[in-house]
Amino acid sequence: MRQLVTWAASACVGFVRAGAVVLVSMLVPAVWAAAVALAIWWGPGNPWSWLPAFLVVCVGSIALSRPVCRMFRFLVGKWTSTVVAPGYREAPPVVRMSTGFWWNGFSYERTSRDARMDQRWRLRWNDPANWRDLRFTAIAPCTAGLVAAVPLAGVATAAIGLGGQTTVARLVGLLGLVVGIGCSPYAWRIAEPVAVRFLRASPAMALAERVGELTSQRADATIAQAAEIRRIERDLHDGAQARLVALGLSLATAEKLMETDPEQARALMRDARAGAATSLTELRELVKGINPPVLNDRGLVAAVRAFALDSPLEVTVSADELRLDPPIESAAYFGIAELVTNAVKHAHATRAHIRIAGDGTGIVVEVEDDGRGGAAERADGGLAGLRRRLAVFDGTLEITSPQGGPTHVRMSVPCESL
Template sequence: MRQPVSWVASACVGFVRACVVVVVAMLVPAVWAAAVVLWIWWWGGDPWSGIVPLLWACIGTLALSRPVCRMVRSLVAKWTGTVIPAGYRQAGPVTRMSTGYWWNGYSYERTDRDARQDQKMRIWWSDPATWRDLRFTGIAPVTVGVIAAVPPAGAAAAVLGLSQPALSARLAGVLGLVVAIAGAPYAWRAVEPVAVRFLRASPAMTMADRVDELTAQRADTTVAQAAEIRRIERDLHDGAQARLVALGLSLATAEKLMETNPDQARALMREARVGAATSLTELRDLVKGISPPVLNERGLVDAVRALGLDSPLEATVDADVQLRLDPPIESALYFGIAELLTNAAKHAHASRARISIARDDTAVIVDVEDNGRGGAGVNAGGGLDGLRRRLAAFDGTVEITSPAGGPTRVRMVVPCESL
C-alpha cells in the first residue's frame, strides 16, 4: 500500500514542479509572442511598424533574463540540493574626490546617483554572467520547457479528450492521462543538468573571478595593514613615547636637584617610577592588542575564554579544548569574536553572549549569539564588513541573522582541511 501512495505523491509533486518549470522557462518566449501579436495588430503595411514590437521583445528579454535564471537556480537548489553559483560581479565603492566629482571605478560623475547608475550599467554589460543568463533563456524553452511541458500537455489532452463523446477522442484522452501520470515524476528533472551545464561559470571565468577576488583581498589586506601600522604608531607616540620623554626629563631634573634639594629630587624620582610603570602597562596593552600572549601561548579557545572574562557581557564559551589552528586563522577568528562581543555590548545593548567553536572534517565553525535588540547589518566600511573581508583572505564566510528585537546570530566558517 505504501508504494502506490508514494507513487501518487511523487506524481503530484512532479506535476506541480513541471508546471512551475514550464512557466519559468516560457516567460521570455511569452514576451516574444506578445511582441508578434502586437506587430500583427499594429502592422499596416509599413515595414517600420515592427520596430516597436522588436524593441519591446529585446527590452523584455534583457529585463527578464537575470530574474529567470535566479529563479531557476533557486528551484534547482531547493528541489535537488545542487547549488549553482550565480557569479555576478559586485559593485565596488563609489568615492567622492577632492574635486567634488564621484569616482565609480570607471568614470567620474557629478553626483553619487549618476556614478552608481553608470557603474551598474557598465558592470551589467561587461559581466560574463549576463551573457550566460541570456544564452540560458534562449536554450531553456526548447530543452527544459519542452520536456517539462509533457505532463501539463498530457493533462490538457486528457481533459479535452474525455469530455468528448467520440471513442477516438476518449482514447486520446486516456493516452494523455497515462502520459501525464507516467511523466510527471521525471519531466521536471531535466532542469538540473541543463542549468548546471549552461548557468555554471566556465573554468576560465571562475579563474578570472578568483583572480579578481584575490586582487581585491590583497588590496584590503594592504589597507588594513597600513591602518594598523598607523594605529600602533599613534598609540606609541601619544602614550608610551610621551611618558618616556617625560620620564627622561624628570630624571634629568632630579639629577640636578640631588645636591641642592634632595627632597624634591626624591619626589621627582617617585613620579618617574610611577610613569615607568604606567608606560610598561601601556606597552603591554599595545602588545596585547597586536597579538594577545594567551593566544600565542594557549591557543584560540583559552584566548576566547579570557576574552569572555574581560567582556562586560556574561559570556559562555563552548569549544573543543584540543582545537589548534594556524596562527593567522586563530588571530582572525579571535579578533572577529572580539569585534562581535564589542558590537553586542555597545550597539545591541546585550547582557549575555554564547560562543561556540567547533570543527568538522573541512572547516572550523564559530557561532556567536547575543540577546541584544538585533537589527545588525553589514555596512560598507563598518566593523562587520571588515570582519567579512578579514575572513575572506582565508576563503572564510560570515553569515548574519539579526531580526529586529533579536537575537543576533553570527556564524564564521573558515575552511581548514589540515586540521
C-alpha cells in the same frame, strides 16, 4: 499509508514546480508567438509585416533575458540550495576628476548623469553575461521547459481523454494520468543541471572575478595594515613613550636632589617606579591587542576562554579542541572579540554564547547574544571590516539580527590543516 501520503505530497509539489519551470522557460517563446501573431494580423500580403514582428522579438528577448535568468536562478537556489552565481560585471564607481569631468571606468563625461548612463549601456552591451542570458532563453524552452511540461501535458491528456466517449480515448487519458503523476516529482529537477551548465559564469569570467576580488582584498589588507601601524604608533607615542620620557626626567631630577633633598628624591623615585609599572602594563596591553600571547602559546580555544573571563558579559564557550594556522586563529579571535564588543556597546546584551567547531573543511564560529538585535552592516563599520578580514581566507560571514534580538553571527573559514 505514510509512504502513499509522502508520494502524493511529493507529486503535488513536483507538479507545481514543473509548472513554474514551464512558465519561466516559456516567457520569451510567448513573446515570439505574439510576434508571429502580430505579423499574421498585420497581413501576410503586406511586405512590411515582418518589421514589427522582428522588433517585438528583439526587444522582448533582450528585455526579458535577465529577469528570466534571475527567476531561474532563484527557483533553483530555493529548491535545491544550489547557488548559480550570475557573474555580471560590477559597475566601477563614477568619480569626478580634478578637471571637472566624470570618469565612469570607460570614458569621461561632463555630468554624473551622462557618465552613469554611458556606463550602464556599455556594461549592458559589453558584458558577456548578458549574451549568455540571451542564449539561455533560447535553450531553456527546448530543455528544461520541454521536460517539465511532461506532467502538465499528461494531466491535460487525462482531462481530455477520460472525458471522451470511446475506450481508446479513455485508455489514452488513463495513460496520460499515470505519466503525469509518475513524472511530477522528477520532471522539474532538470532545471538544476540546465542552470548550472548554461547560466554559470565561464571559466574566463570566473577567473576575472577572482582576480578582481583578490585585488580588492589586497587593497583592503594594505589599508588595514597601515591603519594598524598608525594605531600602534599613536598608542606608543601617547602612552608608553610619554611615560618613559617622564620617567627619565624624574630619574634625572632625583639624581640631582639625592644629596640636597633625599626625601624629595625618594618620592620622585617612587613616582618613577609607579610610572614604569604603568608603562609596562600599557605595553603588555598593546602587545595583547596586536597578538595575545595566550593565542600563540595555547591556541584559539584557550584564548577565547580567557577573553570570555575578562568580558563584562556572561559568556559561555563550547568548543572543539582545534589548532589551526596562526593567521586563521588570529582572524577568528579578533572576529569573536569584535562581535562580543558590539554585543556590549550596541546591543546591550547580558549573555552571549560562543561555539567553535570544525566541519571537516574548515572552522565554524557562531556567536549569539541576547541583545536587542537590529545589527546592520555598514560600509565603514566593524562588521564590514570583519567580512573583509575573513574574505582574505575565502571565509564567509552570515548575520541574523532581527529587531528585538537575538543576534546570531556565523563565521566560516576553510582550513586545510583540519
